[in-house]
Amino acid sequence: MAQRIPPGGRRELGLLNWGIARAGARSIRAPQMNLFNVLGQHKLLFLSFLPYSGVLLNWGKLPKRDKELVILRVGHLRNSEYELQQHRRLAKSRGLDSALQDKIFAGPTAEGLTDRQRALLTGVDEFVLNRDISDNTFADLSAHLSREQVIEFCALAGHYDTIAAILTTLRVPMDFPD
Numbered sequence: 408m409a410q411r412i413p414p415g416g417r418r419e420l421g422l423l424n425w426g427i428a429r430a431g432a433r434s435i436r437a438p439q440m441n442l443f444n445v446l447g448q449h450k451l452l453f454l455s456f457l458p459y460s461g462v463l464l465n466w467g468k469l470p471k472r473d474k475e476l477v478i479l480r481v482g483h484l485r486n487s488e489y490e491l492q493q494h495r496r497l498a499k500s501r502g503l504d505s506a507l508q509d510k511i512f513a514g515p516t517a518e519g520l521t522d523r524q525r526a527l528l529t530g531v532d533e534f535v536l537n538r539d540i541s542d543n544t545f546a547d548l549s550a551h552l553s554r555e556q557v558i559e560f561c562a563l564a565g566h567y568d569t570i571a572a573i574l575t576t577l578r579v580p581m582d583f584p585d
Contacts, residue, residue, distance in 0.1 A: 410578045414444030424453055435493065437582040442489065442570070445579050463563050468555045471501045473527060476511055477560065478567050479503070480531040483512045485571035492583055523551045527560070534564045 417425040424447035431440040447453045464474065475498035482490035498508060510517040515528035526547040533540045540548070540561075548557055573579070 408578050410580060412445050412448065412577045414439060414441045414580065415448045416444075420444065420447040421450055424448075424450055427453075427457065432582070435496070435582065439582055441579050441582055442574065445577055446573070460566065463559070463566050467559050467563075468553065469559050469563065472503060473523075473560075474563060475501050475503050476524060476527055477531055477563050479508060479511045480528055481535055481564055481567040481571060484532065484535050485568060485575070487571035487574055489574045489579060489581055490567065490571055492581055522547075526551050530560060531564050534561065535568050 415425075420428060424443075428440055428443035428447050431443045432438065443453070446456060465471075467474075469477075475494060478490065478494045479498055481487075482494060495508060499505070503511070510520055510524075511528065515525045515532065520528070526544070529544050530540055530548050533544050545557075548560065552560060
């Protein structure tokens with residue numbers, strides 16, 4: 408499909424956002440980071456997007472393994488090849504090997520998942536597909552996560568669901584050729 412808003416360069420992004428996009432691409436060892444090259448064309452929005460995204464991805468209260476499990480499941484549910492391409496790589500560096508990733512894609516009933524992983528996957532499925540989490544699932548999540556972590560879980564799932572929709576709607580091209 409044709410790109411609706413093609414990735415911008417230095418002129419479209421401005422010097423600051425162009426530099427941020429270039430640094431982002433280097434950090435993932437890609438020629439471009441097209442999500443940044445598209446979002447960066449809205450200068451103020453992009454600058455507010457970065458800290459929030461950074462907290463959700465790299466800091467906060469959830470362990471990074473849990474974050475990647477959530478992001479991979481959202482990417483799978485939303486059929487977001489861009490998110491999956493980015494986060495399959497990152498998840499491996501955070502301890503989620505290919506076998507565990509396959510279980511994440513199979514869903515919460517997959518054999519070999521921990522109770523915590525099942526609760527997270529069930530929570531993602533309900534949050535993304537129903538826009539809500541049942542009382543039983545909330546209780547399961549709360550048995551494994553603190554109050555702050557439950558809040559962060561919802562923010563993380565919602566954020567990556569939104570990114571998946573932006574990527575699809577704007578037809579953002581992949582960063583890697585594979």
